[in-house]
Amino acid sequence: MATIGVVDTTFARFNMGKAAIAEIQENMSAKIVRRTVPGIKDLPVAAKKLIDEEGCDIVMALGMPGSKEQDKICAHEASTGIIQAQLMTNTHIIEVFVHEDEAKDENELVFLMDQRSREHALNVVKMLARPEKMIKEAGTGQRQGFEDVGPARI
Numbered sequence: 001m002a003t004i005g006v007v008d009t010t011f012a013r014f015n016m017g018k019a020a021i022a023e024i025q026e027n028m029s030a031k032i033v034r035r036t037v038p039g040i041k042d043l044p045v046a047a048k049k050l051i052d053e054e055g056c057d058i059v060m061a062l063g064m065p066g067s068k069e070q071d072k073i074c075a076h077e078a079s080t081g082i083i084q085a086q087l088m089t090n091t092h093i094i095e096v097f098v099h100e101d102e103a104k105d106e107n108e109l110v111f112l113m114d115q116r117s118r119e120h121a122l123n124v125v126k127m128l129a130r131p132e133k134m135i136k137e138a139g140t141g142q143r144q145g146f147e148d149v150g151p152a153r154i
């Protein structure tokens with residue numbers, strides 16, 4: 001059975017880990033190992049530990065960069081760390097970030113955080129268990145959270 005790591009943050013304003021886990025469990029049988037860290041800059045090492053110490057086959061790293069300039073810098077640093085952790089472990093860590101200012105109000109923020117967490121959880125299921133489904137979706141303009149944009153038309 002596959003082992004999926006899920007790490008999220010207390011800084012986020014929605015329980016992204018819970019949504020991701022619910023979606024995984026509705027779609028495949030897997031062992032899930034969950035961690036929660038304070039913020040997005042703590043995600044890379046937590047994800048790496050899930051891979052190195054818990055044997056996770058893939059990890060979801062979920063978080064919410066705030067709307068201030070320093071939050072955006074923080075998000076870039078966290079992303080760089082997540083990429084480095086992937087390269088160090090040769091394992092996918094699917095970064096699921098919802099920037100607080102992507103949403104026009106709190107209702108939309110909750111919708112987006114739930115939806116993006118779930119849609120990326122489905123990507124994880126496909127990458128692990130149904131890679132042919134992922135290939136079928138190549139070039140189809142998928143978006144996680146808001147509506148898909150579809151393929152470019154000529």
Ligand SMILES: Cc1nc2c(=O)[nH]c(=O)nc-2n(C[C@H](O)[C@H](O)[C@H](O)CO)c1C
Nearest residue numbers: 011038039040041064065066070071074
């Ligand atoms: C400025 C800042 N912004 C964010 C953010 O937008 N989102 C987030 O999840 N965490 C933020 N943090 C906290 C750091 O990611 C980290 O948790 C602390 O620096 C402790 O290592 C910080 C310090």
